[in-house]
Amino acid sequence: xxxxxxxxxxxxxxxxxxxxxxxxxxxxxxxxxxxxxxxxxxxxxxxxxxxxxxxxxxxxxxxxxxxxxxxxxxxxxxxxxxxxxxxxxxxxxxxxxxxxxxxxxxxxxxxxxxxxxxxxxxxxxxxxxxxxxxxxxxxxxxxxxxxxxxxxxxxxxxxxxxxxxxxxxxxxxxxxxxxxxxxxxxxxxxxxxxxxxxxxxxxxxxxxxxxxxxxxxxxxxxxxxxxxxxxxxxxxxxxxxxxxxxxxxxxxxxxxxxxxxxxxxxxxxxxxxxxxxxxxxxxxxxxxxxxxxxxxxxxxxxxxxxxxxxxxxxxxxxxxxxxxx
Amino acid sequence: xxxxxxxxxxxxxxxxxxxxxxxxxxxxxxxxxxxxxxxxxxxxxxxxxxxxxxxxxxxxxxxxxxxxxxxxxxxxxxxxxxxxxxxxxxxxxxxxxxxxxxxxxxxxxxxxxxxxxxxxxxxxxxxxxxxxxxxxxxxxxxxxxxxxxxxxxxxxxxxxxxxxxxxxxxxxxxxxxxxxxxxxxxxxxxxxxxxxxxxxxxxxxxxxxxxxxxxxxxxxxxxxxxxxxxxxxxxxxxxxxxxxxxxxxxxxxxxxxxxxxxxxxxxxxxxxxxxxxxxxxxxxxxxxxxxxxxxxxxxxxxxxxxxxxxxxxxxxxxxxxxxxx
Numbered sequence: 036x037x038x039x040x041x042x043x044x045x046x047x048x049x050x051x052x053x054x055x056x057x058x059x060x061x062x063x064x065x066x067x068x069x070x071x072x073x074x075x076x077x078x079x080x081x082x083x084x085x086x087x088x089x090x091x092x093x094x095x096x097x098x099x100x101x102x103x104x105x106x107x108x109x110x111x112x113x114x115x116x117x118x119x120x121x122x123x124x125x126x127x128x129x130x131x132x133x134x135x136x137x138x139x140x141x142x143x144x145x146x147x148x149x150x151x152x153x154x155x156x157x158x159x160x161x162x163x164x165x166x167x168x169x170x171x172x173x174x175x176x177x178x179x180x181x182x183x184x185x186x187x188x189x190x191x192x193x194x195x196x197x198x199x200x201x202x203x204x205x206x207x208x209x210x211x212x213x214x215x216x217x218x219x220x221x222x223x224x225x226x227x228x229x230x231x232x233x234x235x236x237x238x239x240x241x242x243x244x245x246x247x248x249x250x251x252x253x254x255x256x257x258x259x260x261x262x263x264x265x266x267x268x269x270x271x272x273x274x275x276x277x278x279x280x281x282x283x284x285x286x287x288x289x290x291x292x293x294x295x296x297x298x299x300x301x302x303x304x305x306x307x308x309x310x311x312x313x314x315x316x317x318x319x320x321x322x323x324x325x326x327x328x329x330x331x332x333x334x335x336x337x338x339x340x341x342x343x344x345x346x347x348x349x350x351x352x353x354x355x356x357x358x359x360x
Numbered sequence: 361x362x363x364x365x366x367x368x369x370x371x372x373x374x375x376x377x378x379x380x381x382x383x384x385x386x387x388x389x390x391x392x393x394x395x396x397x398x399x400x401x402x403x404x405x406x407x408x409x410x411x412x413x414x415x416x417x418x419x420x421x422x423x424x425x426x427x428x429x430x431x432x433x434x435x436x437x438x439x440x441x442x443x444x445x446x447x448x449x450x451x452x453x454x455x456x457x458x459x460x461x462x463x464x465x466x467x468x469x470x471x472x473x474x475x476x477x478x479x480x481x482x483x484x485x486x487x488x489x490x491x492x493x494x495x496x497x498x499x500x501x502x503x504x505x506x507x508x509x510x511x512x513x514x515x516x517x518x519x520x521x522x523x524x525x526x527x528x529x530x531x532x533x534x535x536x537x538x539x540x541x542x543x544x545x546x547x548x549x550x551x552x553x554x555x556x557x558x559x560x561x562x563x564x565x566x567x568x569x570x571x572x573x574x575x576x577x578x579x580x581x582x583x584x585x586x587x588x589x590x591x592x593x594x595x596x597x598x599x600x601x602x603x604x605x606x607x608x609x610x611x612x613x614x615x616x617x618x619x620x621x622x623x624x625x626x627x628x629x630x631x632x633x634x635x636x637x638x639x640x641x642x643x644x645x646x647x648x649x650x651x652x653x654x655x656x657x658x659x660x661x662x663x664x665x666x667x668x669x670x671x672x673x674x675x676x677x678x679x680x681x682x683x684x685x
Contacts, residue, residue, distance in 0.1 A: 056619070057618065134681055134682055154685055161493070163685045166684045168486070171648075171669070172638070172645050174384075293378055293641050294637060296633075297637050298633050299634075299637075302627070302629040303490075303626075304628075306545075308618075308621075308622045309622045312619060312624075313618060316498055316618050338681060338685055340669050340677065340680050342668060342669075343667060344489055344664070345492070345665040345666055347492075348492055353459065356459055357458070357459055359503075360665070
């Protein structure tokens, strides 16, 4: 049994907990929190909730620590710190800072003889893998990534910070016409606005100036100003009834040429009922791979690019070749 | 530069030749044939065509030999034989005999300190990889594989062996209703007949009994009797004008659950203008991985399950993390 520790018990931490239940070769050893452990009740019976102070001693009885923190401030500190003590997994998703995160985790993990797998999930993660496989097979080609239809938590949070807004759920929606063009293999040039639209469901304070709120959303730089955005004002009851899930998904579509006029289109598409549960499931599979790779003496920072697919799977090589090849 | 030898210059061998041209870090060193080398003219200028007798001496100046033979009789003999002398790649696709092929190649390659990557292509190959990744992430789920629309060379050949048939092109077509059911995540049970239909374009001898031919096709065991099959008789000119390509493709659709009632659907879809050119492109990427893995001292039989994705790509780890993660 692979003993997993989870650091952080938000949506993602609970997603990892759910994934461990689905994998017979793993067990949840402990959940670690920065809050008062007594204040936290988890779903798995008989498993202790402990303080990060325990973790910091470096002697917890876990094979892999799955770090479920935010990419902005948590993971740049936590992942290198704990890679110096344990095999670790994170879902670091600030694309521009991945090289820096990799270097910091690599240094700490190598010094400790541990493995640190960073940027696991679906994007970065499974989508990245599909960009790599496709460009390895067809170097003369182009990758397109579409997200949605799904809830963007970053965009929902951005709207919640507007004065007069009580709650928001923001859906990112790929434009069908753009998807069709890309699937046809014609390698179009597409602007940000042509690829995705955004749709916001907003609960406003009573008496708030809805016109101002709508305008602030639609003109918000980086988040909304480059997109066609629709805003709907709804009640708190409607929000709870119709928008309580966190579905997401999207497609990586790669179109490439093997010789003059001979085209191929590769599409990888995800339709996810729950973004955090799917991401947690990827993290759990990566925890298995980290455990196995470290058991063979490997150490340092890794991404899914460095993991042989067989290491992610519970089955043996013989079983995989007999049944899935 | 990675020096590649190609053994066999049929559709697949020419596909590998085309792929090498698209990869700046590879060069075609020689094409090997069992025929008289003087009878063969290849597309790449300045590259020698040699006899397999040269190859048999075990001293050819190549880094990897890509073996482009048939799975029925060629590859079970050739791949173990040449794995004892060179790093080798094959596209062995007799699913039931893969464990045996793997064991034979493993023995020969390990004794020689070489790498032998077997069963590369798209099914087995990229489709297998997607079955493995999906079941690693969502162990509680089910994989469905659909082929087509595309030309099945095995089925076309089977029809050509019928008395009175001059030529045939057989298309395998997935049933849209079955695809829709699977994509909805409802995990249906589907019979062979419900998943695919078959369509044959046949050129018959003048005066042949078309009714008998059609009946022989539709009732042929293993190949057609379990499917709804349509037969069209056409002229040799129509065959040449409308059915000279070898398009193919299909989808692996995996539907799984991460917790009670929370479903996810993963689809990997290929739309290929040319089956042999795409397969050849996968083989070329695997040749790169074999060269690198052997350079690090690794040896024995491998499949795509055992290859870290980064090893398939020309770019460095730093480049992949910066641009594709």
